[in-house]
Amino acid sequence: MGHPAILTVDDDPAVSRAIARDLRRRYGDQYRIVRASSASEALDALKELKLRGGRVAVILADYRMPQTNGIEFLEQAMDLFPNARRALLTAYADTDAAIQAINVVDVDHYLLKPWDPPEEKLYPVIDALLDAWQATGDREMEDIRVVGHRWSEPSYEIRDFLARNLVPYRWLGADESEGRRLLEAAGVGPESIPLVVTSDGRTFAQPSTTEVAEAVGLSTAPGRDFYDLIIVGGGPAGLGAAVYGASEGLKTLLVERRAVGGQAGQSSRIENYLGFPDGISGAQLTDRARRQAGKFSAEVLTTRDVTGLRQDGSARTLSFADGGEISAHSIVLATGVAYRPLVADGIAELTGSGVYYGSASTEGPSCAGTDVYIVGGANSAGQAALFFSRYARTVTLLVRGDSLEASMSYYLIQQLNKIDNIRVRTRCEVIGAQGDGHLQAITICDSKEGQSTTVECGYLFVFIGAEPRTDWLGTAVARDEKGFVYTGPDLLSNGTRPKGWDRERDPFYLECSVPGIFAAGDVRANSVKRVASAVGEGAMAVTLVHRYLEAQ
Structure with missing residues (x-):
């Protein structure tokens, strides 16, 4: 050509x-x-x-x-x-x-x-x-075909998984002629959606994300049994640790349960990250960081759910949900945080069918001509409002507080104010969701006016709270009452080292209550919840890993 x-x-x-x-x-x-x-x-x-x-x-x-x-x-x-x-x-x-x-x-x-x-x-x-x-490359979007229903939660999960892992695909409705032909050729009916068809003709009916990952060439199995450094979590902190660890010669493995990038990877545009004056999307930043880690030979695993952590002498061992295990000299916990579930009537039943957590960018074109509501007042909610305003008839931000100033960056507030189809409603909460098979309306409680109203709503995106993904740690390392991991100075009570600490030194700044285990980014207690600080902590953790290994 x-x-x-x-x-x-x-x-x-x-x-x-x-x-x-x-x-x-x-x-x-x-x-x-x-x-x-x-x-x-x-x-x-x-x-x-x-x-x-x-x-x-x-x-x-x-x-x-x-x-x-x-x-x-x-x-x-x-x-x-x-x-x-x-x-x-x-x-x-x-x-x-x-x-x-x-x-x-x-x-x-x-x-x-x-x-x-x-x-x-x-x-x-x-x-x-x-x-x-x-x-x-210039691969066509038809490489991977996904057949499903627009309002099917399993169909949405597969589409979102492919999009967040930057895998090109073509979406076909099960009620469309081409979608019906693919179902017939695969020998399955509409009840077997989602159906994934690869470029070489393999078909997967109702596949797990692990099956899809393997089918599209994402790595799901480690290449060795033991590493110098294993990083749990593929957000900015984890990617920062992977790049710096691998570039400095450590045998490095990054384990991610869903898609590299974390919450930052879902952002439509990050504008306050150093070195990108014109902004960069979370997907672009993630793609660059992942390729950079690969350049230095860091391994990246997807769809591997870590369920346990223990000490084995000088080794630190992680357990997977499928029963497998992997060990290393050192561990960096970079699992970030998850959006808190919105507790309201009908929300759970309609999740994935009009109600979504985070910026589900795959839904952007489908929002054309609809009224979109976003719950939350932080930067992630503001960035989502800017993104969906390109497609939706109206975008309404529902904010629990009195204003955006306390929770959102000034530059984002200024941008929101300049877009005609974006509205901000303060002191409002969603108390219910209604719909037959998919979201059609929500009920909003307005504390300013002291009344509740039900409005038509095609899409609701939720950006509230920050819950750490640390339940799987159990008592392996010390955590605060919310589940955030204690590190460094926070572990010293009146100058006393944590219980069970077996070193003659104090814990390093990002080190947990177990020597050789570190935490970086949003999962760490008292951390700064920003992309730049997470990347910096990931890099700093690797420096401390070197200090730990040199003293072994």
């Missing part, structure tokens, strides 16, 4: 020639550089590439162009080559507008003009975009 293309479009001839020249100098031997002087000319070029079976790796578009600006052009280009990486070329004066637009359209980066010298300001950005494109 020839070399994949890098397409650039700019209506300024001098700029257009300059960027094409710089791109050819660096990438001309591996990529075809296509230059266009207008959005319409660029779209014609993309259509011709599509018809000829060509591939497009990166699209660079000038932000300020007549008739069609760069954002509008990139939206249309996505329809032709959805997997191409996208960047804006913008002048300094347009930076704020470009960033605001990037928050609405999933653009990967923006480049300020001029980009001289290109070795510092252009090539590193293009290299990162090409790396990301090469990691996903």
Whole structure:
């Protein structure tokens, strides 16, 4: 099919020639550089590439162009080559507008003009975009097909699992003609949904996530029996520990029960993470971190549920739900937190059928023309409101407190205030949910007005509370009354070391009540609940692991 293309479009001839020249100098031997002087000319070029079976790796578009600006052009280009990486070329004066637009359209980066010298300001950005494109390739969405019902909780679980693990798939309703044909070809009926069909024709009726993971090539079994370091949990803290541990030569294994990225991986856009001034989606950040860990040979297991932890002499051993075990010199607990269940009539019965926990991005297109309600007032809820406002008729944030200021970042509040179809209702709680087979209405108690009302609602997304996933630890390590893990100074009571501590030193800062076991990120008592601090703690934990191992 020839070399994949890098397409650039700019209506300024001098700029257009300059960027094409710089791109050819660096990438001309591996990529075809296509230059266009207008959005319409660029779209014609993309259509011709599509018809000829060509591939497009990166699209660079000038932000300020007549008739069609760069954002509008990139939206249309996505329809032709959805997997191409996208960047804006913008002048300094347009930076704020470009960033605001990037928050609405999933653009990967923006480049300020001029980009001289290109070795510092252009090539590193293009290299990162090409790396990301090469990691996903230009596979069509039909690789994996999932047949199910829109309001089926098991169907939603499979779709969400694939999406969060960045596995391309095509969704087919069981009542659609193609969906019915696949069910018939597999020899099963609609009662056997969800049905997963792989690209090589294998079929899985009502599969577990482990079966799906193995079918799509995700790793579910460790490559060795013993490691230097095992990390439990694949959120920002776990990924940070995996990258630093593996890069420093430790035999490193990361174990994740569902999907790498944790709650941060579900975020539609993280804008206050250092080094990403135009923001980055949780999925993109997770993808980069996972590839970075793999670059240093860290192993990553998915769909493995850890159920126990014990000491075996100098080893630390984890038990899995399937009866298996794995041991290491040291353990980092990075299991994060889970959203607290919303206790209200009808919620449990409709979970997965209109009621969802976290930002279920797979439901975005299905929300078109509906009224979406979001429960919660923290950053995750605000980011979800911005995301779903692209699709829904209205998005309403239901906040228990008096305002958003106490729980949400200022920049998010400002963005919410600028979007017409987003409303914020304070001192409100959901006390009931109704629907026949799927969510159709919710009952809201408004303490300001002292009354309850029932409103139509197609989708309800819940972002409340933060419960640590630590029940499986039992009494293995000390925890507080809420289940968060005590570490370092918090373990010292009046200068006394924790019961059973067998070292002549105090616990290291992130070390638990058992030597060689560390905690990082949201699961740790008194931690700062931010992505940047979680990544930092993951890296710090590895430094302390080295100190622990050196003293063994």
